[in-house]
Amino acid sequence: MSYPKDLLSTRAIIEHGRYAIIPPEGLVNNKLPYFEKCTTSIIASPKLGASFVQYLMNMEPEGKTTKPFGGNGIETFVFVREGALDVIVDGTKYELSKGGYVYCPPQLSMLLENNSSSSAKLILYKQRYIPVEGIPEPWVVCNNINNLEANIYEGMEDVTLIDLLPTNMAFDMNMHILTFQPGGSHPFIETHVQEHGAYLLSGEGIYNLDNKWIPVKKGDFIWMGPFIQQATYAVGHEPLSYIYSKDCNRDPE
Template sequence: MSYPKDLLSTRAIIQHGRYALIPPEGLVNNQLPYFEKCTTSIIASPKLGASFVQYLIEMEPEGKTTKAFGGDGIETFVFVREGALDVVVDGTKYELNQGGYVYCPPHLNMLLENNSNSSTKLILYKQRYIPVEGIPEPWVVCDNINNLEANIYEGMEDVTLIDLLPTDMAFDMNMHILTFQPGGCHPFIETHVQEHGAYLLSGEGIYNLDNNWIPVKKGDFIWMGPFIQQATYAVGQEPLSYIYSKDCNRDPEI
């Protein structure tokens, strides 16, 4: 860190309970219990208006969690942006590299450890699971996005969607990767009950949030609350791609 060389400014936009754009510039390190050798930023929580908590973590070599993460009704998800990670769930170790992920159901928990020689960058996520009578609980899912099929989105050849979790009623959430080729866009401006937390993996675009068109780029995080208008155009020379969460398969309570 050093003294600023110009006026302080930011691209961050925070509309509590509605939407937020959080760029990487300005993120601060949060010290958390049981996270060793980790640089951790909390980018979404109920304090923002989200129903989940999401973290960006850079884990040094020999970095780890010393207490199980999740369980007791909390489902969790970890995704490796860069590097390698060992994830232990119910005594089983899953060895992940870039693009790898693990979903842990609410009756289990996970331990994380970086046993490689370089830092690992992670997306970590948790939310409270909503059980439904007569529907079994979800199960552990481990895979890598490079193994999954990208499907054409809404009939648009220049937009693809990858489902990271099963589309099964046992799951009350999913994770997706949506990719727009340069010039690609949503087919319409969406307005729906689901909320999203989206982390931009690559590219640049113009995002409609609550009918405000906002420039976004790789490294940005976007939180979209329920019923907020949302859509994007991809601009520039490379695809705009982001990983995002979605609540699903549940009837809203009243």
């Protein structure tokens, strides 16, 4: 008998407090309280060194939350990778299809329901909101990435950036989608205080993390901790695209 192929090696790299690459083939499913008919992989949490929690979730038909997610100072975000999802915030129902998302501010919470006949694949995110005296609280945002404008990124013609949330000071985080045509790259290797939780939606590339070039591809999750060097270039035949979080608009204490 030979060893299963996936037992011999893993592409996962975990550098606690610094950065991590978590490929889909190593993900383990968990059940969470108050999430019915859902399987969840927790891909970032304070145990890794992240200041936020991020999940990949599969919600079966009739799956739902039985207790509101977020609130009491915790802001939340959900993005539909596949399928459809109803999100209820403050009595309003938002009907999302693929590419749809809802940001829920820290004073409110969200209920999730899959009322469709197929499974919904979701990215879920939560973090503690940082209020600032004199700056108003953020508000509910619902949209679909297909409605948003993609702008040229840092003068690089084959790279585009989409902002999913307002750039207003009320928001202490944003979600973005960066898309690199094959051969496209960052203009330089970044070093910055902000963290990212990045999920690769398509394509493949070579990612520089902590000054090491590492192959990555669709389905990988990358956590980039504060001040970790980072940049990518896309290879292959389809665009390399990822959705990523970024903290912003706050003066560190």
